[in-house]
Amino acid sequence: MxxxxxxxxxxxxxxxxxxxxxxxxxxxxxxxxxxxxxxxxxxxxxxPEAAKQAVLELMEEPPCDLHGYTPAAGAPSVRQTVADHIRRRFGVPASPDQVYLTAGAAAGLAISISAVTKPGDEVIVIAPYFPEYKVWIDTAACACVEVPAHVPDFQLDIDALDAAIGPKTSAVIINSPNNPVGAVYTRENLGAFAALLERKEAELSRKIYVISDEPYREITYGAEVPYVPCVWPRTIVCYSYSKSLSLPGERIGYIYVSDLMDDAREVSTAVAGAGRALGFICAPVLFQRVIERCIDEPSxxxxxxxxxxxxxxxxxxxxxxxxxxxxxxxxxxxxxxxxxxxxxxxxxxxxxxxxxxxxxxxxxxxxxxxxxxxxxxxxxxxxxxxxxxxxxx
Amino acid sequence: MxxxxxxxxxxxxxxxxxxxxxxxxxxxxxxxxxxxxxxxxxxxxxxPEAAKQAVLELMEEPPCDLHGYTPAAGAPSVRQTVADHIRRRFGVPASPDQVYLTAGAAAGLAISISAVTKPGDEVIVIAPYFPEYKVWIDTAACACVEVPAHVPDFQLDIDALDAAIGPKTSAVIINSPNNPVGAVYTRENLGAFAALLERKEAELSRKIYVISDEPYREITYGAEVPYVPCVWPRTIVCYSYSKSLSLPGERIGYIYVSDLMDDAREVSTAVAGAGRALGFICAPVLFQRVIERCIDEPSxxxxxxxxxxxxxxxxxxxxxxxxxxxxxxxxxxxxxxxxxxxxxxxxxxxxxxxxxxxxxxxxxxxxxxxxxxxxxxxxxxxxxxxxxxxxxx
CATH class of the missing domain: 3.90.1150.10 (Aspartate Aminotransferase, domain 1)
Incomplete structure (x- = not known):
């Protein structure tokens, strides 16, 4: 039963x-x-040592305030800090209302997928892909459409995506730097992808969201990692501090719904709703405050x-x-x-x-x-x- | 869109x-x-001061081990500690395999509901009830059936439940001590409830799960709070340390699938699957270890x-x-x-x-x-x- x-x-x-x-x-x-x-x-x-120091200092604060509930989207000061960081670093007009703190990128992805799809829609993943994507796409009652990466460089295969994006496509999940391949999508490749999406949106009279899974953004070996919202406005960034600050078990990250998309408020509202629907109350609060203090800490x-x-x-x-x-x-x-x-x-x-x-x-x-x-x-x-x-x- | x-x-x-x-x-x-x-x-x-001390001591451990992923159900030592606690305190044969650590009771409830229902089933709640129950029942694509509590004592109304439990009923969510009313279900009341469930299971040839939401277990003013698995074997306890240890924002609790039910392993397997499906990776690890150290801390x-x-x-x-x-x-x-x-x-x-x-x-x-x-x-x-x-x- x-x-x-x-x-x-x-x-x-x-x-x-x-x-x-x-x-x-x-x-x-x-x-x-x-x-x-x-x-x-x-x-x-x-x-980093700074994360430890942050915990030790925060533990001196009054416990009721420190460990209490925050609003579902996170403590206002932390959301502001994250928005400021995004704005400063990537030159996009990030507002704190568009930042929703999550229990890591997994929560961010599950929430984002459920927020921008309806049952029966299709969500595209680039094979090879992180296997849990399919699980969360199934949870949203959508079909997982696998599009192979371009071989041998494992960039986005624009022609294959052109063939795959159709009248049921709601979202494309991309992950650069990539797990499992290690590829980083170039600016040129992402530009071609954005041009394709723009054409497809017009052809299909349909919004197509890019869900950009970015836990490895800081782990690179010289390659430029373009900020996806700068390339395609209808982007939802799922970030995590699991890898960049080596805090995978603490479950802390965020969703940033790009301010540049024309339906930014609707999407961030749906993100908040999906968080409720999946059983999230707020991201763990001590580590909300830790990342506030470590926001500029290098990896x-x-x-x-x-x-x-x-x-x-x-x-x-x-x-x-x-x-x-x-x-x-x-x-x-x-x-x-x-x-x-x-x-x-x-x-x-x-x-x-x-x-x-x-x-x-x-x-x-x-x-x-x-x-x-x-x-x-x-x-x-x-x-x-x-x-x-x-x-x- | x-x-x-x-x-x-x-x-x-x-x-x-x-x-x-x-x-x-x-x-x-x-x-x-x-x-x-x-x-x-x-x-x-x-x-409690003990929670602070636990954090300070744990922060001296090597960071990679401390902050790393645990298995999805939680660190083995913590699950063992929780199982030992349940066994010692309530006299039930709790095994660590049946304990699944969660990001608070909200996660526990959303996961449990999805684990033991299929779309179209009915889940009974006792009105007045915590409003998010309905949200998580909707997520599982089930119908939320409201059964009023018995007035004026706000105990379970056995006759009303008798009328409500039918061929689509998969689970009944109870919450004692109760939010919002403050009622604690008596042993007699729970006994009558269990007798009803036993009869209904036989009549309907159907398993009926009790999901026992217990964040307020420790917050009582002299009343006995019977342990529900002792009364009805097919019980899933959703516990949280939010109230008992005043850690609501840290999101730490557990699901205990009673060893006493005949399908205990199936249910705990489905719980693990539902955790994956909803985007949970593991409960926040620092606070897993904090509750391990504070398990006997009085409220x-x-x-x-x-x-x-x-x-x-x-x-x-x-x-x-x-x-x-x-x-x-x-x-x-x-x-x-x-x-x-x-x-x-x-x-x-x-x-x-x-x-x-x-x-x-x-x-x-x-x-x-x-x-x-x-x-x-x-x-x-x-x-x-x-x-x-x-x-x-």
Missing amino acids: VNERMYGLGAEPSAIRELFAYGMARKAEIGDENVFDFSIGNPSVPA DVASYAANRALLTKGLGALGYEFVEPDGAFYLWVRALEDDAQAFSDRAKAHELLLVPSDSFGVGGWVRVSYCISRETIERSMPAFKALMEEYRS | VNERMYGLGAEPSAIRELFAYGMARKAEIGDENVFDFSIGNPSVPA DVASYAANRALLTKGLGALGYEFVEPDGAFYLWVRALEDDAQAFSDRAKAHELLLVPSDSFGVGGWVRVSYCISRETIERSMPAFKALMEEYRS
Whole structure:
């Protein structure tokens, strides 16, 4: 008598979570140092000292004020700080009314999708894509339409999007820097995308929202990350401090409904409604205040950059094929056989935990998370070598 | 093009939130001390010192471990601690697998409702009821069936429930100690309810879940609060530390799917799935660990008890009719005219902010939250007096 869909989602946890759980058990069995766990995107860089100082200082405030409810959209001062930051940094006229603090980007995405779709609509995702997108699209009773990224650069494939956007399309979810590929969409690519959307809106007499999932915005290796609302006004940004400030478990981020869209107020009102509908009351308040104080804190990208160099150099020398990542902390590596799951299973025998690409909506690849210790990457190289030799022999 | 339901929910915030916002603006205008704000259930008792100490100690732990993701159901050690607590305190065989940590009771309720219903089912609520129940029932595409509480004691009305439970009923949401009335369901009343459910399950060949919303469990004035899973095995407890530890904004609580029900594993699996579907990743991790350390911390009920005495004595002397509360921190007062909204509006003219009963599903009453300072209650008495005189003249 339980809900079948919910039972199914609970019974089949995501491939990432499953491999992560396997890794925990395996480490307990044979020792942490003997498992090369590339499964999960849990930041390996510590949260900045400023975040700790913020918590310690805030804990001196009167507890009733500190821990009390805020309005559903967040504390007014925090929304103002976030809006000021967006305005200062990206040159868009961000107002605090258009900022809605969320329990991370996941909440932001689930809320945004439900806010701008009606049941039966279509939401486009770019494959490979973060698997939970499909779950939240299903929750909104919409169809998830997978459009492959352009190969080999994994930019948006404008022609494929042209073919996919139709009379039921309500939104396109994009994610740059990208999980799992590490691609960053160029200004030129986004410009072409915006031109397509403008044409499609006119042709279809329909609004098409871009939901821009941006938890990796700060994790880049030199590439420019254009601000999507500057390119396409009908953009909803879902931001998270999970990666930039290494606070993934604290669940803090925001939705910014671009002031530049002609229906900005309607969309932010629907966002507030969707938050209620999905059971959110307010974003965790202590960390609302932490991000207020840490809004200009730089992300520590150096150790991810070092890991990236180490891994790409090592796997390149061993003959692996991969996408050179411009951002995020994932390496997208070609599996050594067509069946990614089978390849992941064979890697497991070498204690290498690599997420098969199937759950990202494409076959034939694995995702290698390099937000781990440098030593693990170094010590994993013989295992990667043995795996390659196994396939070559 | 935005979702109409979500827009509607965003455009019409709850009456409670609306009055709260009015109060904030009014206080800015005429001074805090001149507004008697009885609108919201924000605890006025500070969080215990132990919670602060827990935060300060935890902040000394390595940040990557401290702030990292936990499994979706929560950190294993915290789930174990909660299960141990339930077992020790209530004598039920609680296992950690049946505990799912949530971002407060709101998340717990939204998740639980979606887990045990299918679209088109009916969920029963006891009027007057917390208005967001209806929102979350709507999200699960179910019908909200209002069954009035038994008057004048506001216990469960067994005959009315007998008439209401039918072939589409999936769940009954109960809330004891009750918001807004302050009633605590007696063991006898709950026993009769369980006997009814047993008969109905047999008659209808259908499982009927009780979703027990328990944020006020610790806020009582001498009444026994029977543990619902001991009375009816098919119970899902939605607990929150918002009121018991005065941490409402931190969003921390749990779902406990009773081990005593025959489908315990199916239900907890569906709960995990519903958490995913609604966009929850894990409960905020710092406060997961805080409640682990504060699990046996007693709630400070003394000041609510003093407020209760002061308010009931004062309003009683003025001739107001109300329900003597056994728990929570709300007084349910008969409006002085049939139209509760009109009464609330006239009270506003005396700077008294009282929530009209309409949004709780019944007419003719107001909810008076007494989780406020003693001084505010004392200073509000002339206003209550003037309001009464206005109606008598």
